[in-house]
Amino acid sequence: MRNVLGSLFCFTVLGAPALRAEEKAVTTTADQAKQLAQDQRGRLILDHLTALSPEAAKELARHEGWLSLNDLKSLSNETAEALAQQKGQLHLDGLTSLSPEVARALARHNGELSLNGLTSLSDEVGVALAKHTGAYCDFAVIYGVSPEGLKPSFKGITYKFKGGAEHSMEGITDEQHAILQKIAWETVSKYPYAGVAR
Helix, strand or coil: CCHHHHHHHHHHHCCCEEEECCCCCCCCCHHHHHHHHCCCCCECCCCCCCCCCCCCCCCCCCCCEECCCCCCCCCCCHHHHHHHCCCCEECCCCCCCHHHHHHHHHHCCCEEEEECCCCCCHHHHHHHCCCCHHHHHHHHHHHHHCCCCCCCCCCCEEEECCCEEEEEECCCHHHHHHHHHHHHHHHHHHHEEEEEEE
């Protein structure tokens, strides 16, 4: 009943149906993941999965909507590489730390990336995550300082608007970076729930 009500809530309030995996499942096979990802829109909530193979992650990455895997406590480099191909909202809030390799892989994700469970970050991981396209706000919240003045490399990072062509992030000028960094800091520092209000 709770899942039915939750799905109804998501559809009514958020405008997209939610598909939840069976609460008993703690892992999924590539075939099961392929079947789950067939509906490419809406929310795919698999918060009870505690293990995910690279093969299953590759299949789940085909889902273009909201993909929630909040009970995963760790990711292999290969699984992170596969999940980075997902083109929607990716929620991995069960992760408390990341290796630099996993961070570099996840930074290539082209969409919203939620890592709200992180309790620690090395400088190397922070630099890697700063390359994610939504990274300036993430950086400000995680470190509690302005991202202004950062000089990240966007080599090989692309973005695409729905139905449009793919564009390279390498073409963003220093002036554009400065504008984005200023907007990120102004937004985060004035938002009381970010924990860094001036």
